[in-house]
Amino acid sequence: MATIKLDAKSPTGPIENRWEKHKFDLKLVNPANKRKFTIIVVGTGLAGGSAAASLAELGYNVKAFCIQDSPRRAHSIAAQGGINAAKNYQNDGDSIYRLFYDTVKGGDFRARESNVYRLAQVSTQIIDHCVAIGVPFAREYGGMLDNRSFGGAQVSRTFYARGQTGQQLLLGAYSSMMRQVQEKQVKLYHRREMLDLVLVDGVARGITVRNLTTGEIESHAGDAVVLATGGYGNVFFLSTNAKASNVTASWRCHKKGALFGNPCFTQIHPTCIPVSGDYQSKLTLMSESLRNDGRVWVPKNKGDQRPPSQIPDSERDYYLERIYPSFGNLVPRDVASRQAKFRVDEGRGVGTTGIAVYLDFRDAIQRLGKGVVAEKYGNLFQMYDKITGEDPYETPMRIYPAVHYTMGGLWVDYNLQSTVPGLHVLGEANFSDHGANRLGASALMQGLADGFFVIPYTIGHFLASTPLPKVDENHEAFRASKAEVTQRLSRLLGIKGGHTVDEFHRELGKLMWEYVGMSRTKEGLQKARGEIGKLRDRFWQEVRVAGEANFKNAELEKACRVADFLELGELMAQDAQERNESCGGHFREEYQTPENEAMRDDANYCHVAAWQYQQEGGRMQWTLHKEPLQFEYVKLSTRSYK
């Protein structure tokens, strides 16, 4: 195995000039030559859709692959709250530097300063461009764009379109991409799932996909591969991610040499509708904004079975207000999530399962009136009612934390290139900008920044500076990959055991949630590593995958994904065990203050953990590489919300 030297290619010099200088230093592909290159874009959410559109606009030939029946359905669509940008339209003191500062601090000092500064810089162009392509953002009466506030910031910099900002931005990127499909600059492949990355002479030159309609295994060659396939929260089985969200594309690249950065950094969102039974297939988020007026509580006494309305105030524990008097119910996501878990662990959880806490609007309704509360949160109350059959105007919501986003992902340098030459990774699929905790309304910003305003520049440099001999789908590497994929599918179908794919996935999810979830310990993680390995062995002996390979087969699709989740889960546990500190969404019980707050260890863990996959004697192994993080502008400090 070749030794790997992690070169982040971060520019130096004054931070505000780095991106400008870097862009000038990048090589260009002249307009006439762009049409000679084919770029493969996998995933058509905010990052992939915007990348496909802008690369095609430049004149590159783009082949875009999406897993759903239409690119308009990517999970970016479900983002509710908004998108941050340092426009300072509210005249409230925002600036590029402030957005940069908030993001580095919000990420608990585990992101690269140069990347985050660039993100803040291009945030303003994103808003300009999205408005120009017809995204109907909320506006004020004078016709100007409206903003709202979000967690982790003291300014109003969040642009929004009601509770459907992700939908409107995705449809904007989608429409730009579809214009390029019409121009024949983008060739769109829908209902395709990437099952392998193809390397020729060590360079990413194509992919192997399964056509989900016909079952055919297809090869696609190009000059570079752009991966924008989202996060891996579904390793927990239950999460707020869409059902098709999975790690397979990233994982296959990882196994072909792309290092995986900070796999244990997972965001657990505090306000989701709790699990109600074994049949549960996914969890639904209730926007963070509800904590502006809702009060979180549990009964003071264990096992109090009374309906909430019959528990007097004196017997309620408004625990966030008690523990964090200055931030109260508005503490950051990671803190609110952990405290809810502590209450449930104490036996004071509510609802029929006992795994929930109350989010109560009684006082807000008394103070503001039902009309005002309905105006602010009406659509969320209605969504809650639809799912639970309970009216939150009458009885408190039951909420519990759920997996929502993964900050970790494939390691990339400043050019968004992975450790595999030619393989570029965008959006949630990379590890880059959010450190150990992502701030609200920053995921949409990063996806569009990467796709619209970073990759169009950096990929040109790769194409102009790398010898790329002509390669097509008949190359031996494509045939070998196709054979390997076909063989894996046959193997899965041939097991014919007694357990369904979902049974294994649920079991994995329970292990992950118990030991690699909100609160982790050295022993628990050790146990998880062993148990996940055993579960994986059982999967390959006892799973039953129905149907055949040569037609639409959802069970086979799921089986491929769960097989990869069963490997990823083990790496996540190993990474969490290796990181002997608590930071952001990663909470190790051994590393906390006497007040149960996260305790970072900057002397030993101020780095990106990038894991290299190896197969040694039939066993999977990972080697840790460290990218040290330097903080030249934002001083390392401890977050406190007391």
Next chain:
Amino acid sequence: MGGASKSKLNLKLKLWRQKNAKDKGYFMDYDVKGISTEASFLEMLDVVNEELVKKGEEPVEFDHDCREGICGMCSLVINGNPHGPDGATTTCQLHMRRFKDGDSVTVEPFRAGAFPVVRDLVVDRSALDRVIQAGGFVSTATGTAQDANCLPVPKDKADRAFLAAACIGCGACVAACKNASASLFVGAKVAHLALLPQGEAEREKRALAMVHQMDAEGFGGCTNTGACAAACPKEISLEHIAILNREFLKASLLER
């Protein structure tokens, strides 16, 4: 104690089975037992499928993804209604408490000539993508935009554009229409961009191109019965078809 009272349902399911677009297809009956009223309709199908897999039978294919009513991937005609009996609800948001013990439930794919069946309850809706690609965009290349606040947009227009743009592209309007017309879908996009100054430059071209493509895909004509708006999970109003007609007519007159 929070949590609605839980109970279990037994149902008689009639599911559409069809191997591929060329196959004729048929209904198959399934007795389903012990479904929690708290489960969603798709979770009920998950339970049915797991049982089928365990019995060595082939599970039924259906489309779904976000399961929170926004991606537009889920479809299904349930007892004759696209997305089931409730208004303003996608199939994934429909819950089993809406049904009674012993109910018969018939589940079919969205039926339309322009939506060929892929397998069982899954249909191919890429015709809708091709209609968008014909003109449902603003031709502004990345990097060319002016400052976002240079061009004020009156709030009422922005709000109306948003309501049109809230379409999730599920195709329930097509499935509900006796002519399988896509007028509500097309009207929503044409209206969204016609209401905004950013869409002005291509306004006529867009209306003509999208209507032309809608016809080319084999969607039927609109007779204003309103079945589409009644079935729309996002309550896209029939007014958008009026806007479409106006935009199309105006563009046709201006066309030389």
